[in-house]
Amino acid sequence: MLLLSKLSDYSIRPPFYIILILTFEFYYSIIIIMKVLVATEKPFAAAAVEGIKKEIEGAGNELVLLEKYTEKAQLLDAVKDVDAMIIRSDKADAEVLEAAKNLKIIVRAGAGYDNIDLAAATAHHVVAENTPGQNSNAVAELVFGLLVFAVRNFYNGKAGSELKGKKLGILAFGNVGRNVARIAKGFGMEVAAYDAFCPADVIEDAGVHAVKSQDELFQTCDIVSLHIPATPETIKSIDYKTVNQLPKGGILINTARKEVINEPELLKLLAEREDLKFITDIKPDADADFAQFEGRYFSTPKKMGAQTAEANINAGIAAAKQINAFFKDGCTKFQVNK
Numbered sequence: 001m002l003l004l005s006k007l008s009d010y011s012i013r014p015p016f017y018i019i020l021i022l023t024f025e026f027y028y029s030i031i032i033i034m035k036v037l038v039a040t041e042k043p044f045a046a047a048a049v050e051g052i053k054k055e056i057e058g059a060g061n062e063l064v065l066l067e068k069y070t071e072k073a074q075l076l077d078a079v080k081d082v083d084a085m086i087i088r089s090d091k092a093d094a095e096v097l098e099a100a101k102n103l104k105i106i107v108r109a110g111a112g113y114d115n116i117d118l119a120a121a122t123a124h125h126v127v128a129e130n131t132p133g134q135n136s137n138a139v140a141e142l143v144f145g146l147l148v149f150a151v152r153n154f155y156n157g158k159a160g161s162e163l164k165g166k167k168l169g170i171l172a173f174g175n176v177g178r179n180v181a182r183i184a185k186g187f188g189m190e191v192a193a194y195d196a197f198c199p200a201d202v203i204e205d206a207g208v209h210a211v212k213s214q215d216e217l218f219q220t221c222d223i224v225s226l227h228i229p230a231t232p233e234t235i236k237s238i239d240y241k242t243v244n245q246l247p248k249g250g251i252l253i254n255t256a257r258k259e260v261i262n263e264p265e266l267l268k269l270l271a272e273r274e275d276l277k278f279i280t281d282i283k284p285d286a287d288a289d290f291a292q293f294e295g296r297y298f299s300t301p302k303k304m305g306a307q308t309a310e311a312n313i314n315a316g317i318a319a320a321k322q323i324n325a326f327f328k329d330g331c332t333k334f335q336v337n338k
Helices: 002-007 016-030 046-058 072-078 094-099 118-123 136-151 175-186 200-205 214-220 263-272 309-329
Strands: 035-040 062-067 084-087 105-108 127-130 167-171 190-194 223-226 251-254 277-280 297-299
Touching: 035 046, 035 072, 035 309, 046 062, 046 309, 062 072, 072 094, 084 309, 094 118, 105 309, 118 127, 127 309, 136 175, 136 251, 136 277, 136 297, 136 309, 167 175, 167 214, 175 190, 190 214
Parallel strands: 035 062, 035 084, 084 105, 105 127, 167 190, 167 223, 223 251, 251 277, 277 297
Antiparallel strands: none
């Protein structure tokens, strides 16, 4: 106000220095600092948090952390005034999105995004994104850690078998599936894949045999590795009929989503077919029932696919960069809701 009153003293044109001051005051007044929340029940590695902080604060925004929270109420309180949000496997349901009145973008640090209520995000005009590819190698390496464990009879001291020469089927040929194929070739395995949304020539160009259907994949492969998302079409789709098509001694491995397994039907099948094995890094709801199949079933205590320092850092920093790009340029390249 003082500057404006002084301008009245200049009937023709104010001095140059006053114009500069006014220009500075104008631009300063429209700088908006965005508040970015990192909400992680299972926190990022310290190095990842530092990387996220460097990206967010380097763009002139504010970073706040909610780590190791134990009650949903804590999350609901934390989201009330934030403009952006980074999560891992944390649930961003309709209640959370309703509480986040200022939220403009939410990024899942990882490939899967079924923990975000996309319909609610769209209804609240919130852009939802994921960070595809950042943890794909970590998941792929775990597949083979679990497979070696399984074919060597869970290291029980008895003779097992080798992966070399076995035929591996990959269900869904995305970032993880492609890395699984790459590693499988190093083991000397035959590799086939089926993906309803990936052209067969793309699969073949990667040196992988493209089968014509999911049924063919199960019928012709010794091992099937699941990499499908949890969607209305895939939930409980891995059922008795599907898995029963595996040849004798077949192995089913799931590092995708728990929800794609029809647990009651798979339990029934394992009881009937003593030659099958099921290994997973997502503990089933019926874990205690599956545990009866000693020597044929194994689950990690919690989801382990992305649990490497590298994947942790890559996904977290990618999420921060995507948020910065959204606020700076309106970039929505990785948006998963419409």
